Amino acid sequence: MTELFTTKPKPPLAELLRPKLLDEFIGQQHLLGPSNAPMKLMNQMGYREGYRYAHDEPDGFAAGQTYFPDGVTRPNWYQPTDRGVERSMGERLARLRSLDDASAPEAGS
Secondary structure, eight states, rough: OOOHSSSSOOOOOHHHHHSSHHHHHSOOOHHHHTHHHHHHHHHHTTTTOOOOOOGGSSSOOOTTTOSSSSOOOOOOOOOOOOSHHHHHHHHHHHHHHHHHHHHHTTTTO
């Protein structure tokens, strides 16, 4: 019975699966192989065409850039409250969404 209170608690599974060494974060060539075949195939398929890197854009935001497949609308899962820091987050989201809406292609073009 005393073991119940003296045993160290087990860490969560996510903690156990988290990489612990720098080599586990970088240098994952064993996943890609020597030829980096997935990237070659993606480039041949035009995977990056039209992609704009947000960090290169004014204000760090690629207005109008969508990461969803064609025909999938942007979900608005996060609905900030008007209290505390969420108020300013909501204002920023509204500004970014208006930039998105302003840069959206016209229907039929």
